[in-house]
Amino acid sequence: MPTPTRPRSWFIRMPSMAALSLLAGLLVSCPSFAGAQEWTRFRGPKGSGQSDATTIPPRWTEDEVLWKVPLPGVGNASPVLWGDKIFLISADPKEGTRYVLCLAADDGKLLWKRDYPSETHHLHQQNTLASSTPTVDAEHVYCAWSTPEEFTLLALKHDGSPSWQADLGPFVSQHGFGTSPILHEDLLIIANDQDADSFFIAVDKKEGTTRWKIPRERLAEQNTCYSTPCVYKPQGQPAELITCSRAEGVVSLDPKSGAANWKADVLTSRACSSPVVIGDLVFATCGSGAGTNKCFALRPYGDGDDPELAYELDRSSAPYVPSPVAKGDLVFLWNDRGIVTCVDAPTGKIHWRNRVGGNYFGSPVRVGEYVYCIDVDGNVVSVAAKDTFELGGRSPLGETSRSTPAVAGGRMYLRSESHLTAVGQK
Incomplete structure (x- = not known):
C-alpha cells in the first residue's frame, strides 16, 4: 500500500513543553490488562x-x-465495573426517566436503582436516551446524559448516595447524545461536540466544579460527534489527551489545562x-451513513x-x-457493515479482510486470543486475533444490542437493550 502524500497544512504543532517532549521519546501503546482489573470506562482502562x-470462550x-438479568428501561450504554459491583445507565423510552443502576457482579442482582425524571426528545433511530457509558473509580460512579435543554453530569457514591450534579447547558443535535466521560487523575473530562456551542470540559471529580473549559470550532454541518477521548503518556513525559471532532480533526490537549499540544486536521x-x-x-x-469512512494513522512526533x-x-476497511x-502490532478494524x-x-x-456479517454500532474488544463485537441483532461474533482469518464463533443474546462488551474478573458482561448477560469464569 503506497504511503499517501502529506499536505503540511493539515498539521499544526502548538508551542508547548508537552509538545516538544514528544520528540524525546516514543508513544507508549495502550497496554494489555489483566482479566481481574476493573473495567472503569468505555472500552476499559x-x-x-x-x-x-x-476464561472467555470464542x-x-x-x-x-x-x-442473564432484565434491566429497567432500554439503553446502548456499556457496563463498567469496580470490584464486585457493576454500574450502568438505562432509560424509559416513553417517559424519559433515566436510571442509574448498580448490580452485583457475581449474580446480576440489582443492588440499587436511582431514578432521574426527564423527558423524551428526537433521536437517531439507532440511539437511545441512555447511550453514554459511565466511568467509575474507587469512590464514585460518574454519568452523563442530555435533553435539548440541559446536559447533565453527575456523581454518585458506590452506595447510590448523590455527591454532586451539574448542568452544562443545552445540547442541540438531531441525533441525540452519546459521548462518554473519562477520568484522569482528579479530573472528570467530557467532550461536548454539538450543533450549538461546542466545548471540551474538565471538572473536579469530587465537587463537579469546572477546572477548565475550552471552546470547540464549528462547521456548517456534522458538528455533533460522539468520540470519547483517549489518554496516553509519551515515554517519560506528561500525559496527553487525544480527542477527535469533525471541526478540529485529531487534537492533543494538556489534560491539566486544556491547552493544545498539536492538531491534525485530517478528518473529512x-x-x-x-x-x-x-x-x-x-x-x-x-x-457517515453514506459510506465516507476513513481511518488515519498519525505519528504525533x-x-x-x-x-x-x-x-x-x-x-x-x-x-x-x-x-x-x-x-x-495487529490492528483490527471492525466496520459497521460486518467487514x-x-x-x-x-x-x-492489510493481512486480511473478511466479511463476518451483521451490522454494528458497538465497538470490538480484544480478550486474550480473540476479538469480540456484538451486532445489532444481538449476536456476539468473535474472530481470532492473529494475522490469518479465523472465525471464532457466534453466540446469540436474543435481543437487539448496540453496546460494547466489558471484561473484568475473568468474565465478559454483555448489554443488550434491556438485559445484561455474563459469561466466562464461574
Whole structure:
C-alpha cells in the first residue's frame, strides 16, 4: 500500500513543553490488562478495549451463560465495573426517566436503582436516551446524559448516595447524545461536540466544579460527534489527551489545562469512534451513513515539529462507529457493515479482510486470543486475533444490542437493550 502524500497544512504543532517532549521519546501503546482489573470506562482502562483474560470462550451456548438479568428501561450504554459491583445507565423510552443502576457482579442482582425524571426528545433511530457509558473509580460512579435543554453530569457514591450534579447547558443535535466521560487523575473530562456551542470540559471529580473549559470550532454541518477521548503518556513525559471532532480533526490537549499540544486536521466527516494509541501511532476514524469512512494513522512526533500522516485506509476497511482495537502490532478494524480488516500497525499492510456479517454500532474488544463485537441483532461474533482469518464463533443474546462488551474478573458482561448477560469464569 503506497504511503499517501502529506499536505503540511493539515498539521499544526502548538508551542508547548508537552509538545516538544514528544520528540524525546516514543508513544507508549495502550497496554494489555489483566482479566481481574476493573473495567472503569468505555472500552476499559485507557480506552484500549483490551483484556488478557483467558476464561472467555470464542463461542458459548445458552447453558454456558452464567446469568442473564432484565434491566429497567432500554439503553446502548456499556457496563463498567469496580470490584464486585457493576454500574450502568438505562432509560424509559416513553417517559424519559433515566436510571442509574448498580448490580452485583457475581449474580446480576440489582443492588440499587436511582431514578432521574426527564423527558423524551428526537433521536437517531439507532440511539437511545441512555447511550453514554459511565466511568467509575474507587469512590464514585460518574454519568452523563442530555435533553435539548440541559446536559447533565453527575456523581454518585458506590452506595447510590448523590455527591454532586451539574448542568452544562443545552445540547442541540438531531441525533441525540452519546459521548462518554473519562477520568484522569482528579479530573472528570467530557467532550461536548454539538450543533450549538461546542466545548471540551474538565471538572473536579469530587465537587463537579469546572477546572477548565475550552471552546470547540464549528462547521456548517456534522458538528455533533460522539468520540470519547483517549489518554496516553509519551515515554517519560506528561500525559496527553487525544480527542477527535469533525471541526478540529485529531487534537492533543494538556489534560491539566486544556491547552493544545498539536492538531491534525485530517478528518473529512463525522467522528463517532474513539481514538486509540497503538505503538507510536494514533488511530482515528471518521465517516457517515453514506459510506465516507476513513481511518488515519498519525505519528504525533513526525519528522521534526509536525505530526505526520503515516497512512490512511478507505471505506472498504474503515469503520464509522466501531473503534479500532489491537493485539500487539495487529490492528483490527471492525466496520459497521460486518467487514473485519486486520492491519499491520507500523506499515498499514492489510493481512486480511473478511466479511463476518451483521451490522454494528458497538465497538470490538480484544480478550486474550480473540476479538469480540456484538451486532445489532444481538449476536456476539468473535474472530481470532492473529494475522490469518479465523472465525471464532457466534453466540446469540436474543435481543437487539448496540453496546460494547466489558471484561473484568475473568468474565465478559454483555448489554443488550434491556438485559445484561455474563459469561466466562464461574
